[in-house]
Amino acid sequence: MQKAISRFAPSPTGYIHIGNIRSAIYPYLLAKKTGGKFILRIEDTDQARFVSGATDLILETLKWLGLDWDEGPEVGGEHGPYFQSQRKELYQKYALALMKKGRAYADPTPSEKIDEYRKSDNEKKIPFLYRNHRPSDSELEKLSKNWTEGTPIRFRSDPKPRSWHDEVMGDLSAGPEVQDDIILIKKDGLPTYNFAHIIDDFEMKVTHVMRGVEYLSSTPNYLALYEALDFPIPKFVSLPHILAPTGNKKLGKRDGAKSVTEYRADGVLPEALLNYLACLGWNDGTEKEIYSKAELIDAFSLDRVQNSGARFDEVKISWYNGQWIRKLVAEEGIDAFYPRTLEFWGEEAKNFPDEYKKKVLGIIFDRLKVLSDLREMTAYFFVAPAINLDLVLGNKFLKKLSETELASLLELSVSELEKIPEENWNAETLQNTLNSLLEKSGKKPAELFSLIRLALSFAPFSPALNLTLEVLGRETSLARLRAVKIAILSDQQ
């Protein structure tokens, strides 16, 4: 298998959102799969849109997802620097060489003039192509000879039918009408994306140019550039868009595409997000759904990447996350999983020892969809819940029982549970006691257990009763049951 050198080349104009992180995931998987290299390159040639801090955010996002790069910021590499703003001379060198060959020219036309051309062509209903307005050669010659920054450099296009192969889309072709004299170097001396990425990919020996399908229609122009530059043509890989939940547009920030770090803050595990995103638009043909990063790398192949857009579904992320929570706990145990939950516990839990929180986690984790559910779900383990008799009296199993009955049931429960000494207060003995309580009271589990559960938690749901009692502890459990009994009694009067 050919070792693939791939890259992710974001521009630091903001956070990485869910809609575009996949163009980092697939290149990463391909590089790892083939034993190649994954390069991170920051395309910061647009000074107007530059957002400070964005680069750090991008780096952090990739690290969190586990997409470590072999070359790029922080780690360096033999083809650096990896910020385009620091490679200005290189681009100019190539542009100048192109001018020398007659394949590029310095263009003095002011942008207002270009806008006029565009406008009049549009009015005449003919496609606007700058090459139709290209100044005469004699005009251009002197300018191009001693070019200085401040004048844009354009490519002298060579329009002709072009066809190429795309690893995802298949065989493609386009006519000359889409090829134009594109800008190579802007007025500010920095290159455009169109030019810079070609130079960088060549210099960095990139074998697979992977990016969103939006670049498909520019490919004929790139082909002409590779040809003029005498560069080998890399493999093109167009990645279909992720579609917004509604409509058919690609998912963008305007559709509320959340940043990857927002999912992190919600308590989505990186494993789950990576799994979901990788499988949105790719599958290995088997019925497997849950993939670790290593399994993804192992199973990945370009020819199974989907060629149509995939709709983004947050509900399915929750499912993946639940699966991953359970998988990780099953494989690594609560102790190993616990550190991931640290930032999600509520304020109430703050002063409780880790050991206690681990026990709580151990009995509620399989109810978790996202880690941020933790706070609400566990509050009653840390503070006594407010007694809300309506919850008891209105319960579908309990509403047929009188308050007197309820109070005596609680009394009975307390007296039986009290018999369990501290050292035997564990799930097993508790279950035995609960069973005998069932016999003694003659009540159905639905009635007795609902009552005890509510009295302990006043929560809409909680783990199995014996487990809840065990974790809550003898003293706390008994105190809560007594308190509810008293509340019922006083309510009665």
Add this chain to the structure above:
RNA sequence: GGUUCCGUCGUCUAGUGGUCCAGGACGUCUGGUUCUCAUCCAGAAAAUCGCGGGUUCGACUCCCGCCGGAAUCACCA
């Protein structure tokens, strides 16, 4: 408007001429597991394979046309 791409259950997808009256997953619904919720298990509903023509003994799969959707047409990437 020009150019280009895409089109299988609500959603993500399997399917490369017969094994497909189309399989899996999410979601939905039903039932089961000594209360609840979740998990787990069992089951159900759900796609005339965008439409219309061909080719073929046979098409979701090949060809053509149409329709629908999307992308792009910047000194942004």
